[in-house]
Amino acid sequence: MLPDQLNSRRLPADFNRQYHALAGLDTREFLSWVFAPHKPFGEVGVVTSFGTESAVLLHLIADVAPAAPVIFIDTGFHFEETLAYRDELTHYLGLQSVRTVGLDPLSEKRSDSARRLHLEHPDACCQLRKVKVLAHALRDYDGWVSGQKRYQSRERSKIDRVEWDRARGKWKFNPLADWGTPDLLRYQTQHKMPAHPLASAGYLSVGCSPCTTPVKSGEDMRAGRWRQHEKLECGLHRPAGLIVATRG
Numbered sequence: 581m582l583p584d585q586l587n588s589r590r591l592p593a594d595f596n597r598q599y600h601a602l603a604g605l606d607t608r609e610f611l612s613w614v615f616a617p618h619k620p621f622g623e624v625g626v627v628t629s630f631g632t633e634s635a636v637l638l639h640l641i642a643d644v645a646p647a648a649p650v651i652f653i654d655t656g657f658h659f660e661e662t663l664a665y666r667d668e669l670t671h672y673l674g675l676q677s678v679r680t681v682g683l684d685p686l687s688e689k690r691s692d693s694a695r696r697l698h699l700e701h702p703d704a705c706c707q708l709r710k711v712k713v714l715a716h717a718l719r720d721y722d723g724w725v726s727g728q729k730r731y732q733s734r735e736r737s738k739i740d741r742v743e744w745d746r747a748r749g750k751w752k753f754n755p756l757a758d759w760g761t762p763d764l765l766r767y768q769t770q771h772k773m774p775a776h777p778l779a780s781a782g783y784l785s786v787g788c789s790p791c792t793t794p795v796k797s798g799e800d801m802r803a804g805r806w807r808q809h810e811k812l813e814c815g816l817h818r819p820a821g822l823i824v825a826t827r828g
């Protein structure tokens with residue numbers, strides 16, 4: 581999508597300048613700039629699932645901005661192992677501001693009192709328990725950081741390190757967009773980081789327990805998610821609102 585197709589009222593005037601300023605930086609420098617004390621992008625939060633690949637981004641955050649807000653969406657359907665891993669990594673890395681957010685009980689009672697929405701309508705369930713919850717959690721932020729990488733799936737293959745999240749009207753940063761599995765493994769080994777407890781059982785991507793299965797040999801790493809449905813993404817990540825085409 582080109583700039584003239586965007587809602588220019590919402591696109592920051594300095595988007596292209598910031599985009600190109602960040603372009604030559606390595607991942608650590610990139611995050612240092614995003615969380616620089618003078619807040620060039622306003623208030624920025626980190627959104628993580630505490631999944632199998634979350635540790636690298638969180639280690640970098642702990643290194644450059646340990647007090648940065650880290651947002652974890654608790655859908656109420658997570659594996660016990662994920663909740664334990666959240667606590668373990670938080671302590672291990674010294675993250676100072678991990679915030680667990682979730683659907684309030686009244687909204688759950690009103691919209692899915694039986695907690696069975698995921699069985700027939702997973703899109704609606706993700707919308708209720710993830711997308712709306714994140715929208716609420718990000719309401720006071722100007723931007724957010726995600727751990728997405730291009731190699732993870734076809735849907736993610738075109739993500740950029742700096743995007744404009746047009747749907748939410750916020751900066752979106754994918755600092756690990758160009759990292760691959762060998763890069764992640766090397767980093768994790770080098771820093772002796774604890775692995776998600778389910779990683780060794782074949783869960784290459786971990787989401788909610790009713791919607792996640794182990795991945796078989798040769799499958800896409802996200803093949804174990806929503807296996808019984810056509811669904812590929814939860815809806816938190818929408819296509820980028822902007823691809824910068826010119827030097828600004």
Ligand code: SF4
Pocket residue numbers: 655657697698701702703705706707709710787788790791814
């Ligand atoms: S991953 Fe499954 S249980 Fe979790 S919010 Fe989405 S549909 Fe609901």
